[in-house]
Amino acid sequence: MNAVSSSESFNLIRSANWFPGEFEDSKFISEQSGIPQDVIEKKMGIIKKCRAPLDCHPSQMAINAAKMALEGIDPDSIDLVIWTGSEYKDYHVWSAGIFVQRELGLRKAWAFDMAARCSSNVVGLKIAKNMMMADRKIKRVLLCGGHRTGDLVNYKDPTSRFLYNLSDGGAAMVVERSDKEEFNPILEASILTDGDFSLDVIIPGGGTKKRSRDGLEEFDTYLTCPDIQGMRERLADRSIENFLHVIKESATESMDKPIDYLALLHMKKSAHDAIVDGLELKAEQSIYLDHYGHFGAPDQVLSLGLAERRGLLKKGDHVNLASAGIGYTWSALSLRWDGDCYNQKGLDPYEA
DSSP states (O other): OOOOOTTOEEEEEEEEEEOOSEEEEHHHHHHHHOOOHHHHHHTSOOSEEEEOOTTOOHHHHHHHHHHHHTTTSOGGGOOEEEEOSOSSOSSSSOOHHHHHHHHTTOTTOEEEEOOBTBTHHHHHHHHHHHHHHHOTTOOEEEEEEEEEGGGGOOTTOGGGGGGTTBOEEEEEEEEEEESSOOSSBEEEEEEEEOGGGTTTSBOOSSSSSSOGGGOOOGGGGSOBOTTHHHHHHHHHHHHHHHHHHHHHHHHHTTOSSOOSEEEEOOOOHHHHHHHHHHTTOOGGGSOOOTTTOBOSTTHHHHHHHHHHHTTOOOTTEEEEEEEEETTTEEEEEEEEEOSOOBOGGGSTTTOO
């Protein structure tokens, strides 16, 4: 019988980011795109963003982050590995999570890959919690992934300007079952998807519709938006509203107190401010990641880690992790913050 005890909780015990040693700054992006540097910095919110060297691949970035998150943890205690990294990874049609499991020596775990674009970590936390609730053999889960979606940015394509913030890095989290709600318990999540946007952001080549073996143009290998005007019009009516919906729903179902800190993905500054204002939060209750860029799923891990490092959190705080992934998937999940869980080693090179 897999009944869950009322005293059981599912806790975020460790987390980490790994960053490569290179970056692109606003001056470089301005030169490549022809957009004024002050627009890159003030409107797009990019002072600089992390980029990986050509020989650093998503699986390695995930492994690097996971090693930090697993410091001091018995590798044989990990029962499950969930890849929450990019689908743009070392190889096409490849199970990165199984490779990562092997490289980390997690002999007693099994692994699978999941994807919800930039919502993969938030959705992944919900999946990890639900799987532990359903299967008592799963007591400790590693979620990890690497991203180098900066490769997919075409600075010459005006339809993809909202993707210029895409950057590279890895993230990892360790979640465990506990007999009592003792440390950073994962609370409730809210997820909303809207298929009206499912074809708005694509890489034209490489799939079954435009096969690599049939020959591709360089443009076919980058992310692009075939109907940018239509997407803007539809997003204008729904994006902020959907963000606020999932954040408020997850928060109100989680704790009898308002949100103390919002770990939000990187987006243009006006959208970030609209969400913070719509929740009636102060500016210092959410860190804007203008010195890092938008990794994808790792943004919430980084934001929470920066908040821990800067002393913005106190025991018992209500923290909400929120993201959106192209497709579109809006997602949010609350947890109660009880103490540092972030390996701080990964922050130094890029902190503002």
